Amino acid sequence: MKAISYSRYGGPDVLEYGELPEPKVGPDSVLIEVRAAAVNPVDWKCREGYLDGMFEAVFPVVPGWDVSGVVVRPGVAVTEFAAGDEVIGYVREDFLSRGTFAEYVAAPVRTLARKPRTLTWEEAAGLPLAGLTAYQVLTKALRVKRGETVLVHAAAGGVGSLAVQIARHLGARVIGTASESNHDFVRQLGGEPVAYGAGLVERVRGLAPEGVDAAFDTVGGDALQASVTLLSPEGRLSSIADPDVLTYGGLYSWVRPDAEDLQQLSELADQGVVRVHVSDTFPLDRAADAHRLNQTGRTRGKIVVTVPRNSL
Structure with a gap:
């Protein structure tokens, strides 16, 4: 072959x-x-x-x-x-x-x-990989619930774009970081876009003054630090990019093969929930x-x- x-x-x-x-x-x-x-x-x-x-x-x-x-x-x-x-x-x-x-x-x-x-x-x-990552972090690591506010980093990327859609399906409000050229794309997915870079924390606080209930870090480094700052007092944090998340009481997530989760994603795609x-x-x-x-x-x-x- x-x-x-x-x-x-x-x-x-x-x-x-x-x-x-x-x-x-x-x-x-x-x-x-x-x-x-x-x-x-x-x-x-x-x-x-x-x-x-x-x-x-x-x-x-x-x-x-x-x-x-x-x-x-x-x-x-x-x-x-x-x-x-x-x-x-x-x-x-x-x-x-x-x-x-x-x-x-x-x-x-x-x-x-x-x-x-x-x-x-x-x-x-x-x-599969991006969808399972988003699904498992949101439902198992962060346990996102209806009515919560979720911060998703790199919301226009492979994992982030699916995370925005899945979090919206779970009933959450989603704030997503992205370059300005991708803001319309993030809006189409159902998220509220904010630009990367200097002033990110202030921009997110302008949308969520009391902090976010859950933060999904797909970037690490500065994005992880911003996430820690932006959490509400009872907020949860998970990263797929930076093991330092453990020092802040968050979870370091690594996607696992799971036939049942993958079938659920397949059905969500056929229902038009995720694209x-x-x-x-x-x-x-x-x-x-x-x-x-x-x-x-x-x-x-x-x-x-x-x-x-x-x-x-």
């Missing part, structure tokens, strides 16, 4: 396009014919070796954890899916090796849900360019790599 892989840590130039063996399918996994795979910041962080202390790399590593595609062969013990089923997945295992930037991926059923009928392959591929904005798409052989663009940190929504049918 054609795939993207890297045999050593490094920049985007270590990514190679070529032939790799088709992955083996375990008893509790399915073989998926990939239609699209989304790019996430964790992909290039893994590629550059920043997470080497957390994940063992079995080279060559095929990057990518997000996928949308079609089941072509279920494992011998799989009852949840059959050949021909359209699925999405956050295909994260406890090591780096067989990712989703390939024509085929073997995915444990615990990482999968049925693809939303209303989303394109590209949109569906952008939902996935795809800013850019790249063919599989240009995955390095997709990594480069994602690494700038200045994208709206998701960047997606596509695998055309005629290459399979």
